[in-house]
Amino acid sequence: MECMTPIRILLADDHNLLRDGLRLLLERQPGFAVVAEAGDGREALRLAEQHRPDVAVMDIAMPLLNGIDATKRIADTCAPTSVIILSMHHDESYIVRALNAGARGYLLKDSLKADLIGAVKAVSQGHSYFSPQIRALLQEDYFREMSDKHKTDSFELLTAREREILQLAAEGKSNKDVAQLLNLSQYTVETHRAHILQKLNLHTVPELILYAVRKGIIH
Amino acid sequence: MRRHPWLALTAGFGGLLLLMAAAQLGALFMIDNLRDSGTQVQRRFLERSRTLEQIRSSIYLSGTVARDSLLAPAASASSQLAEVNRLHQQTDEALDKYQKSIEPEESAAFANLRSEIEAYWRVLDRTFAWSDAERMEYRYQFFYSELIPRRTTMLQIADRVGQLNEQALLRGDQQFSGRFEQLRLGLIGMTVLTLIGGLTLAVNTSVLILRLQNEVHTRLNENIEAKTSLRELSAKLVRAHEEERRALSRELHDEAGQSFSAILLEAENLLDEPHRDSVRPHLESIRGMAERGLAAARNLALLLRPSMLDDFGLVPALNWQARELAKRTGLRVQVSAAELSASLPEEHKTCIYRVVQEALNNVAKHAQASTAQVTLTLRNEGFIDLTVQDDGSGFDSARVRGLGLLGMEERVHHLGGEFVVDSQPGLGTRLKVNLPYADLAAAAAAATNGVHDTNTDFAGRRS
Numbered sequence: 001m002e003c004m005t006p007i008r009i010l011l012a013d014d015h016n017l018l019r020d021g022l023r024l025l026l027e028r029q030p031g032f033a034v035v036a037e038a039g040d041g042r043e044a045l046r047l048a049e050q051h052r053p054d055v056a057v058m059d060i061a062m063p064l065l066n067g068i069d070a071t072k073r074i075a076d077t078c079a080p081t082s083v084i085i086l087s088m089h090h091d092e093s094y095i096v097r098a099l100n101a102g103a104r105g106y107l108l109k110d111s112l113k114a115d116l117i118g119a120v121k122a123v124s125q126g127h128s129y130f131s132p133q134i135r136a137l138l139q140e141d142y143f144r145e146m147s148d149k150h151k152t153d154s155f156e157l158l159t160a161r162e163r164e165i166l167q168l169a170a171e172g173k174s175n176k177d178v179a180q181l182l183n184l185s186q187y188t189v190e191t192h193r194a195h196i197l198q199k200l201n202l203h204t205v206p207e208l209i210l211y212a213v214r215k216g217i218i219h
Numbered sequence: 220m221r222r223h224p225w226l227a228l229t230a231g232f233g234g235l236l237l238l239m240a241a242a243q244l245g246a247l248f249m250i251d252n253l254r255d256s257g258t259q260v261q262r263r264f265l266e267r268s269r270t271l272e273q274i275r276s277s278i279y280l281s282g283t284v285a286r287d288s289l290l291a292p293a294a295s296a297s298s299q300l301a302e303v304n305r306l307h308q309q310t311d312e313a314l315d316k317y318q319k320s321i322e323p324e325e326s327a328a329f330a331n332l333r334s335e336i337e338a339y340w341r342v343l344d345r346t347f348a349w350s351d352a353e354r355m356e357y358r359y360q361f362f363y364s365e366l367i368p369r370r371t372t373m374l375q376i377a378d379r380v381g382q383l384n385e386q387a388l389l390r391g392d393q394q395f396s397g398r399f400e401q402l403r404l405g406l407i408g409m410t411v412l413t414l415i416g417g418l419t420l421a422v423n424t425s426v427l428i429l430r431l432q433n434e435v436h437t438r439l440n441e442n443i444e445a446k447t448s449l450r451e452l453s454a455k456l457v458r459a460h461e462e463e464r465r466a467l468s469r470e471l472h473d474e475a476g477q478s479f480s481a482i483l484l485e486a487e488n489l490l491d492e493p494h495r496d497s498v499r500p501h502l503e504s505i506r507g508m509a510e511r512g513l514a515a516a517r518n519l520a521l522l523l524r525p526s527m528l529d530d531f532g533l534v535p536a537l538n539w540q541a542r543e544l545a546k547r548t549g550l551r552v553q554v555s556a557a558e559l560s561a562s563l564p565e566e567h568k569t570c571i572y573r574v575v576q577e578a579l580n581n582v583a584k585h586a587q588a589s590t591a592q593v594t595l596t597l598r599n600e601g602f603i604d605l606t607v608q609d610d611g612s613g614f615d616s617a618r619v620r621g622l623g624l625l626g627m628e629e630r631v632h633h634l635g636g637e638f639v640v641d642s643q644p645g646l647g648t649r650l651k652v653n654l655p656y657a658d659l660a661a662a663a664a665a666a667t668n669g670v671h672d673t674n675t676d677f678a679g680r681r682s
Contacts, residue, residue: 015477021484028491061473066530088476088517092542093527093535109480112515113487143544 006033007124010051012044012067013059013086016153022057022086029117041065048081054124057116058093058103059086066102068094075102082123087114090133092141100208104172106130126172128209128218135213142214155215157199163217165192167193169205170212227427231420238416242409249402253395260391263320270317275377277310278336282370284342289358300347307340310369317380325383332376339369394623454633456503461569464523472520479513525572533568537593538573548583556595563603567654568636571595571605574627577651578607581623586611597656605652613642 009026013019014107019037023191035051042064048056056074060067071083084105086096093104098125105119108131119129130138158166161182168178175193179186202208212218281303288299299379314333321329342365351358470473486506490499520526528536534556541552563571582591588611596604624640627650631638636654 015292015481017481018484020479020483024488028488086398088472088513089526089564090517091525091527091539092541093531093539097531109476110483112480112484113491140546141542144542 002206006031006121007055008033008035008051008053010034010036010038010044010048010053010056010081011121012038012041012047012056012062012070014039014062015059022116024111026057026120029120032117032120039063041067041070041163045068045073048078052078052104053081055120056081056083057086057120058083060085060089060098068097068103070099071098071103082126083165084116084119084123086116090137092138095130095134095138095208099210100204102206105133108133120158126175128170128172130213135216138210138214139216153190154200160190162196162199164214165189166196167217168207169193169196170209208211220584225563228424231423235413235416235420238409239413242406245409246402246406247292249398249405252356253398253402256398257391257395260388264384264388264391267317267320267387270313270561271377271381271384273313274317274336275374276308277306277313278339278373279372279376281306281310281343282366284575285346285366286362289346289354289362299491303343303347310340312632321385322387324386325380328379328383332373332380335369335373335376335464339373342366342369364630433603450633453629458566461524461573465529468520468523468526471516471523472526473517476513476520479509479516483513522540528568528572533563533571534595536572537595540572540576542578544579544583548581550579550588551590552579552593553590554593554595556593563656566634567603568655569601570630570654571652574605574650574652575607577623577627579669580650581608582607582611585614588612588647598653601656603654603656605650605654607650608647610647613644613646615642615644 011019011022011026013022017037017049019039023034023037026034027059035053036047038047039049039064043064043214044056044058044062044067056071058067058071062070065073067085067087071085074081076085082104083102084107085092085103086107087098090108090111098106104123104126105116105128107119107129111131111133115129115131155163164182165178168181170189173181175189178184179189182189197203197208200208200211202211209218284299284302284306288303291299314336315328318333319370346361355559363460483506486509487504490502490506494502494542525536526538527539534554537556542552544550544552579591579593580589584611588609591607591609594604594606598604628638631652631654634654636652639651641651642648
């Protein structure tokens with residue numbers, strides 16, 4: 001399917017060598033096309049608006065405009081573009097902020113080759129993607145927090161149907177898609193979704209995604 | 220005076236006291252003297268007056284006796300002669316006595332008196348040598364023309380001598396009042412001298428005290444300035460140190476880290492291509508080294524200064540610190556700082572972060588604790604309260620004071636805050652810091668804006 005229309009990719013990293021390496025890696029992949037390269041956040045924003053790529057691969061630490069702010073602007077203005085954050089930071093605070101800004105994937109620079117191809121594919125199809133280390137980290141932190149605070153896992157409160165909807169929503173499906181997939185009315189899906197957010201004490205889609213990753217519901 | 224103020228003071232006060240004592244003693248002595256001389260003058264005057272009176276009465280009596288003997292029959296003459304001789308002798312004695320205390324002013328008059336008296340006695344003696352016939356013949360003539368005038372003259376001279384004696388008394392009086400005046404002047408002089416001395420001493424002492432006070436004040440100011448500049452210097456050093464750590468951390472993260480990432484990626488790209496078997500292990504080795512280098516650069520950068528502190532603010536950095544410690548040591552760390560924002564002043568942020576870091580490291584190293592609680596609250600009076608509490612073994616905080624604690628305390632004091640460590644063996648440790656926070660309104664406003672809006676300040680990270 002993706003052989004017919006290639007996935008159009010924007011690369012944004014201020015480190016030229018790394019960018020060259022990334023380009024080489026991506027262009028070897030059939031069905032991938034790097035359409036633009038940016039050396040700073042502002043350029044990335046401008047090129048994203050100009051080329052409307054399917055996926056933007058973005059570093060966090062960039063001059064002029066950092067990757068997280070650039071992601072927020074791209075998510076706001078260039079609707080079809082999904083952003084994958086590429087970073088050396090493997091702390092929760094960066095991941096949470098990247099997700100809040102609208103990023104759909106978060107990769108560590110330690111394991112680019114293994115993850116990047118899969119991440120670009122997943123994100124271009126509307127799914128989320130995180131490096132295995134990131135998933136492990138988030139899950140580990142989550143379990144430690146749970147045991148530290150002696151909290152009961154609110155996941156147990158969800159019904160089977162709600163768990164199903166939680167996974168689909170976290171994978172990036174819209175209410176309409178979920179309704180079609182499960183053969184439910186869109187209104188029912190919306191009600192379920194509201195219940196899920198309430199039971200888990202969550203408020204936004206990024207929080208939902210983060211929760212799903214932490215619980216190991218999605219990859 | 221500058222070198223030996225005590226010497227000057229002793230000399231001044233001693234001199235003044237001596238002067239006063241001398242003045243008192245002198246005055247006493249002079250008063251005694253004056254009283255003595257006054258009494259003496261009076262006594263002498265009375266004595267001389269008495270002597271003169273005696274002379275005068277002897278002469279009177281002798282005249283009477285002479286008259287009686289001239290008028291009386293011859294038979295009684297011998298007893299009258301004896302009476303006159305007695306009077307003569309008495310007068311001579313009185314004259315000799317008077318002569319002894321004679322004043323120079325009256326010596327002429329006195330000599331005159333004496334010769335007159337001598338002559339008188341001679342004339343008188345002559346009458347006793349007369350025969351009865353001669354007596355009958357000359358007695359009236361002698362009596363009126365010789366005896367009476369002589370006696371009158373003598374009495375006049377005696378009066379003059381008496382007057383002179385009175386003058387002597389007057390002179391004594393004058394002398395007395397002269398000496399009294401002298402005493403008065405002397406006392407005034409002494410008083411003036413004492414006053415001048417006292418005044419000089421007071422002025423000098425005041426000048427000395429003022430100068431000493433000035434000196435003390437100057438020294439104190441110098442001391443305060445020195446302390447302030449020392450503290451400023453130390454604060455600057457801490458700032459410079461922190462700045463260096465930040466720069467190094469960024470450099471490591473951005474440059475070294477990115478380069479290792481690029482090497483890693485290149486190695487992986489190469490590994491995809493068909494190679495001779497001999498090259499492959501080398502490429503894998505390069506990849507492994509790049510991975511280790513990347514991890515080392517990242518860890519070192521975080522150790523120097525976690526990027527979250529500059530990118531997102533204090534609370535995310537503290538949370539990271541807590542997670543790291545939990546992963547590394549198993550210590551459970553809870554951070555509660557919900558209402559704190561990222562808009563704290565840079566120095567406060569760094570100070571709190573470093574204090575918490577040091578405190579948690581201490582807990583992990585020494586306390587054998589299972590949990591630690593970090594609490595940050597913004598008090599309304601413009602203070603930030605920080606508490607780090609553990610449930611560990613504790614220590615005697617009154618006696619133990621390590622370098623780490625001193626460093627924390629120093630940091631807190633730079634920002635005008637208070638630092639208290641409260642611990643007892645077996646009862647855990649509680650570290651309390653409160654930092655004054657000037658811009659309370661801004662903090663409150665930022666707190667209501669929430670923690671989400673915190674990623675504004677890391678756009679310039681690489682500039």
